[in-house]
Amino acid sequence: MNKRGILLVISGPSGVGKGTVINKLFDIDDNLYFSVSATTRSPRPGEVDGVHYSFKTREEFERDIENGEMLEYAEFGGNYYGTPKSAVEKKLAQGKDVVLDIEIQGARNVKRLMPEAVTVYILPPDMTELKNRLVGRKTEDESAIKVRIETAYKELREAPKLYDFFVVNDTVDSAAAKIENILEAKRCGKTAMETALKQILEEVDSLA
Amino acid sequence: MNKRGILLVISGPSGVGKGTVINKLFDIDDNLYFSVSATTRSPRPGEVDGVHYSFKTREEFERDIENGEMLEYAEFGGNYYGTPKSAVEKKLAQGKDVVLDIEIQGARNVKRLMPEAVTVYILPPDMTELKNRLVGRKTEDESAIKVRIETAYKELREAPKLYDFFVVNDTVDSAAAKIENILEAKRCGKTAMETALKQILEEVDSLA
Numbered sequence: 001m002n003k004r005g006i007l008l009v010i011s012g013p014s015g016v017g018k019g020t021v022i023n024k025l026f027d028i029d030d031n032l033y034f035s036v037s038a039t040t041r042s043p044r045p046g047e048v049d050g051v052h053y054s055f056k057t058r059e060e061f062e063r064d065i066e067n068g069e070m071l072e073y074a075e076f077g078g079n080y081y082g083t084p085k086s087a088v089e090k091k092l093a094q095g096k097d098v099v100l101d102i103e104i105q106g107a108r109n110v111k112r113l114m115p116e117a118v119t120v121y122i123l124p125p126d127m128t129e130l131k132n133r134l135v136g137r138k139t140e141d142e143s144a145i146k147v148r149i150e151t152a153y154k155e156l157r158e159a160p161k162l163y164d165f166f167v168v169n170d171t172v173d174s175a176a177a178k179i180e181n182i183l184e185a186k187r188c189g190k191t192a193m194e195t196a197l198k199q200i201l202e203e204v205d206s207l208a
Numbered sequence: 209m210n211k212r213g214i215l216l217v218i219s220g221p222s223g224v225g226k227g228t229v230i231n232k233l234f235d236i237d238d239n240l241y242f243s244v245s246a247t248t249r250s251p252r253p254g255e256v257d258g259v260h261y262s263f264k265t266r267e268e269f270e271r272d273i274e275n276g277e278m279l280e281y282a283e284f285g286g287n288y289y290g291t292p293k294s295a296v297e298k299k300l301a302q303g304k305d306v307v308l309d310i311e312i313q314g315a316r317n318v319k320r321l322m323p324e325a326v327t328v329y330i331l332p333p334d335m336t337e338l339k340n341r342l343v344g345r346k347t348e349d350e351s352a353i354k355v356r357i358e359t360a361y362k363e364l365r366e367a368p369k370l371y372d373f374f375v376v377n378d379t380v381d382s383a384a385a386k387i388e389n390i391l392e393a394k395r396c397g398k399t400a401m402e403t404a405l406k407q408i409l410e411e412v413d414s415l416a
Contacts, residue, residue, distance in 0.1 A: 120396075123404070123405075123408055124408075126408075126411060127408060127411035127412055127415055128411070128415070131415055150416075153412050153415070153416050156408060156409065156412050157409060157412065160398070160405045160409070163398070164397065164398065165393065165396040165397055165398075165401075166396055166397075166398070166401040166404065166405060167396050168404065178392070178393075178396055181389050181392040181393045181396075182393040182396060184386070184389040184393070185373065185386075185389045185390040185392070185393035185394070186393070188328075188373040188374055188375050188386055188389075188390060189372065189373055189374075190368070190371070190372065190373075190374070193373075193374040196331070196374065196376065197331075197368045197374060200331055200332075200334075200335060200364060201364065201365060201368070203334060203335035203336070204335055204361050204364050204365065207335055207336070207339055207361070208358075208361050
């Protein structure tokens with residue numbers, strides 16, 4: 001029985017520790033494929049093309065948009081970020097579960113195009129800790145920190161309307177285990193079980 | 209944070225081993241409450257009032273229907289069967305997850321009244337085995353067996369449209385573990401996380 005894979009969208013406010021939770025999830029689940037985002041921004045030191053991002057020129061990215069090759073995309077700070085569609089489609093068809101690490105605007109677009117996508121929003125254990133973490137980032141100046149905090153607050157206000165599941169990142173292990181539970185549950189969902197159901201119905205018809 | 213409990217509806221065709229799976233589920237999950245159905249049929253040997261069923265007279269049952277005290281009910285073979293609402297509501301409010309072992313018609317009614325109910329349909333590993341099990345029941349005459357088989361086939365044809373999740377009973381342990389996964393996932397769902405989300409938003413407001 002070849003099941004279609006699950007499209008899992010994971011979002012969370014800046015500073016919530018989403019990357020660490022996703023890494024842990026990949027440790028405990030062998031059936032996952034991480035969708036590498038495309039972007040037009042320049043690589044930061046240590047970032048590898050095809051691993052952290054697929055780096056593209058503005059011309060390449062806009063051509064991909066025109067050709068309908070982006071599942072979702074958005075522009076932030078003058079750069080495009082988006083999810084190339086073909087790799088996602090191919091892996092889902094192979095039965096792999098595909099993880100998208102995207103922000104709230106992208107999640108909204110994915111859900112519109114693929115309503116069967118499973119969307120998870122990672123929450124901080126409490127807001128004071130999240131704020132401290134955002135303030136504590138020494139890599140940015142004060143105004144950038146202020147924007148980051150305000151964006152996080154705005155996102156947290158919108159998330160309850162948009163996402164299917166909410167996982168508190170109290171510990172990385174428990175947050176990853178909860179997302180794994182959500183995946184396991186969805187593997188029993190109507191979409192994933194379509195082939196199994198079809199087979200049962202054919203057996204019923206042949207017996208009846 | 210007081211979470212509202214999850215209403216879990218479990219159905220499956222006659223002979224699929226639903227009772228054994230539900231017993232196993234209660235072994236591995238401490239937060240469950242089993243909703244005892246009410247019925248007007250007579251107790252069979254060994255059946256205990258309030259444990260296997262809540263046995264009622266026809267007059268009592270019909271009064272409960274009139275007073276809106278049944279979450280769902282149906283008539284089979286001249287007897288009423290149904291789910292008393294007050295106990296279910298009370299346990300959900302206490303944060304207990306409530307398990308209803310009801311057939312497809314009841315599941316449809318529950319889903320209509322409480323769309324947030326989680327519905328699970330248990331499937332046999334294959335249909336030949338299910339048929340053999342139904343034929344093998346020596347307690348009934350041939351025509352009763354025929355009715356039972358036809359009901360099972362009819363149910364299996366309708367179930368894919370109605371239920372949220374499908375669990376194959378290949379082994380009792382794995383089937384119960386899958387239902388437990390579904391419960392764990394739903395504990396991260398929007399309804400169950402309502403209080404946690406409200407709290408986060410209050411914290412955001414006080415910080416912003």
